[in-house]
Amino acid sequence: MDITGGDPLYRIHGTASAGQVVELRYTPTVADMAEGLRPYGRSRAGRRQRLPFVLIGLVGPGYAAIIVAQGGEALGSAAALSVMGLFGWAFVLFGHRIMAGTTRGLLAAAGECRAVVDGEGVTVDSAQGSVHLRWTALSCYAETPATFMLYSGDKRVLGGALLPKRGLADPGEQDVLRALLDGKLERI
Known part of the structure; x- marks a missing residue:
């Protein structure tokens, strides 16, 4: 029985996220953070x-x-x-x-970051250390023209992950990353 109703986009997302790993390399900026935080106001x-x-x-x-x-x-x-x-x-x-x-100093100290998004969660490695967020620690995400921003379930948004799209090796990986996030988190 086909629950997708024959929707080809659903099948693309379903197969794209199965067992996939997406890697990003980027240096975060305050502008990235501002763009990532903006959609939270609509939640x-x-x-x-x-x-x-x-x-x-x-x-x-x-x-x-x-x-x-x-x-x-x-x-x-x-x-x-x-x-x-x-x-x-x-x-x-x-x-x-x-x-x-307010994150200017933290972002500058982080330097170049490497983020890995997979079926287990999100791992971000920077000059300051490594952080692994399981999907259960995150509640939702937002996509903007330049970023994917993952938000924690905390009411004060004290945790999360910033994933600038420019960090993807191939622009086609946006669909794979979107499929992973859609499968694990609610989109706002």
């Missing part, structure tokens, strides 16, 4: 993390407008609330870049 956990900043962005300037409309005796407070609201919106809009910027 349920990412929206939940951004909610307080959205509220600050709405309530701060809104309350400042009420203070000014009622006579403006506390203009300093109104200005502070407005600035706080602007910081809230800045984090909502540019939080992925801010978070990526």
